């Protein structure tokens with residue numbers, strides 16, 4: 389199957405990133421956009437564009453009928469969903485295929501399976517992947533939550549089966565807090581996902597978040613591209629990611645990689661995916677799988693010297709991977725800063741017109757951003773405006789390069805988190821690689837003692 393034209397069902401930096409890969413492969417692109425994004429960079433650079441609705445995402449970027457019509461009228465062969473929006477919607481993937489387009493992503497059944505975190509954990513348990521201890525399925529009652537919590541021991545976490553973006557997740561430090569955590573998690577889950585099924589996990593007190601990037605073709609070959617350490621989070625949202633993890637050595641990476649690729653081969657998985665783990669005391673425990681390209685994929689590309697979007701396009705077209713695990717090499721160290729249009733202390737959103745934009749450059753510096761001078765960041769969408777990614781021979785060099793690049797970068801007219809990222813890079817604990825998933829929240833609190 390030849391893919392000659394791809395519709396990119398997304399916006400912002402990721403739409404641009406997918407467009408770039410297509411263009412280098414001689415594939416034409418179709419941008420879709422809301423009326424708020426008529427002047428956006430992805431619309432300007434794509435070969436064709438179609439307006440699919442008004443600013444609210446549910447009427448545009450989540451409007452399946454409008455997106456499928458846009459693909460039909462422009463004669464697209466395939467649809468790339470990017471991340472967010474419809475990227476993990478199994479019904480959308482199914483409809484894309486039912487309408488005769490190639491879905492650039494996993495099989496709908498695997499998107500569905502991994503979108504239900506309880507089903508995902510169950511599948512991984514059966515495939516021999518280690519899990520965070522907890523309930524085996526959805527909790528039927530508060531009484532059952534009490535029993536499981538007593539078995540795995542407090543503190544525990546109540547999590548939404550349909551969870552995402554850190555919502556529907558509540559910690560109970562001890563039995564007295566369980567009822568409240570149970571109630572709040574279910575209410576949040578119902579409101580955010582329309583599904584109040586919850587499960588229970590032991591709450592790990594000082595883990596790192598380490599995830600593994602995988603890729604599978606449709607001929608039974610599965611490889612991994614190593615790990616990313618995404619422990620720097622605020623409200624369970626990642627801010628800084630690095631490849632590799634400062635705490636893993638090659639043998640530990642190989643062992644995890646072998647286990648995961650074996651499992652996905654057995655599952656018959658296809659295209660790109662990421663398995664997320666918590667790592668504590670040298671042990672990995674699976675928490676969830678993302679069946680899509682992730683925001684932080686560039687750090688992997690920098691250390692492996694591959695283009696993950698091109699690989700996605702190749703395997704979606706039915707091509708064989710054409711290389712084995714032993715040909716994938718990891719070189720140097722890469723770090724990504726997610727720069728958002730937010731106040732760096734209060735995190736209040738700061739959309740508006742960017743009067744001056746200047747991106748840093750030089751050896752080993754990559755900026756994935758859809759900004760330009762004069763562009764107005766719309767208030768309707770995610771606040772991510774740029775990903776600054778650097779590669780260095782060593783982690784220390786990458787950090788020095790980030791400090792230099794962050795200082796060079798100019799985004800005037802709106803508030804951004806650039807100063808926060810600079811402060812993180814200058815912190816001795818970060819520089820030592822000595823952090824857990826709780827480190828960033830404490831760092832932010834130390835920076836703003838009055839708050």
Ligand code: ADP
Pocket residue numbers: 520545551552553554555589590591592593595597621624664666675676825
């Ligand atoms: P979401 O899909 O909402 O992002 P995840 O299951 O991926 O939810 O978890 C998000 C983050 O929450 C993790 O990266 C980690 O920081 C924290 N977390 C999740 N499960 C646990 C746990 N059992 N113990 C401690 N922290 C956890």
